[in-house]
Amino acid sequence: NAGVTQTPKFQVLKTGQSMTLQCAQDMNHNSMYWYRQDPGMGLRLIYYSASEGTTDKGEVPNGYNVSRLNKREFSLRLESAAPSQTSVYFCASLTGTASYEQYFGPGTRLTVT
Amino acid sequence: SQKIEQNSEALNIQEGKTATLTCNYTNYSPAYLQWYRQDPGRGPVFLLLIRENEKEKRKERLKVTFDTTLKQSLFHITASQPADSATYLCALPLLSTSGTYKYIFGTGTRLKVLA
Numbered sequence: 001n002a003g004v005t006q007t008p009k010f011q012v013l014k015t016g017q018s019m020t021l022q023c024a025q026d027m028n029h030n031s032m033y034w035y036r037q038d039p040g041m042g043l044r045l046i047y048y049s050a051s052e053g054t055t056d057k058g059e060v061p062n063g064y065n066v067s068r069l070n071k072r073e074f075s076l077r078l079e080s081a082a083p084s085q086t087s088v089y090f091c092a093s094l095t096g097t098a099s100y101e102q103y104f105g106p107g108t109r110l111t112v113t
Numbered sequence: 114s115q116k117i118e119q120n121s122e123a124l125n126i127q128e129g130k131t132a133t134l135t136c137n138y139t140n141y142s143p144a145y146l147q148w149y150r151q152d153p154g155r156g157p158v159f160l161l162l163i164r165e166n167e168k169e170k171r172k173e174r175l176k177v178t179f180d181t182t183l184k185q186s187l188f189h190i191t192a193s194q195p196a197d198s199a200t201y202l203c204a205l206p207l208l209s210t211s212g213t214y215k216y217i218f219g220t221g222t223r224l225k226v227l228a
Contacts, residue, residue, distance in 0.1 A: 042202070048215050099162050100145065100214060101159040104156030
């Protein structure tokens with residue numbers, strides 16, 4: 001039981017390049033989330049998915065797209081990276097139990113130059 | 114819009130003392146509130162959930178209170194240890210139109226327990 005996994009762990013992009021951040025969970029959770037974390041800003045929600053086939057915008061969706069490929073996988077795509085997207089990105093999934101616990105992945109540290 | 118505030122300044126305390134962290138929120142009446150712990154370079158880890166009808170919740174050396182009138186939650190670590198040093202985040206749920214919860218996180222308070 002690996003929990004939530006994310007790839008890659010680190011990435012450096014040039015402005016204008018594209019990339020996809022991968023996230024997978026093996027806990028059979030329905031809801032999944034993408035956050036970014038910047039110093040002094042806390043965790044901010046980019047997109048979330050209540051179930052396979054559905055996605056919704058969070059607080060800061062501009063410049064990103066997502067795909068809920070199946071119940072396990074939720075990917076985040078940067079089509080044309082900008083320096084403002086330099087951040088640490090976390091994926092999370094939500095348990096269906098009454099604790100409403102989110103399980104977070106280890107994060108992807110992205111630098112856009 | 115909903116807003117959460119945590120003391121962004123680091124909190125330094127002596128080992129063995131009780132650490133108290135504060136989470137204030139505005140423009141909202143959440144059904145529950147959560148606390149997470151985050152170590153450097155890692156994702157947050159869930160600690161406790163407290164519901165709106167609960168005044169207090171305990172788990173080992175952790176205690177959380179929830180005052181819906183003051184719109185405030187307090188997070189206490191008793192008999193603190195250097196291993197408790199981390200950043201602590203509070204989170205509030207919003208029920209989305211798609212039927213799941215989405216969350217607002219505070220900026221976190223960094224706690225350092227001095228030996």
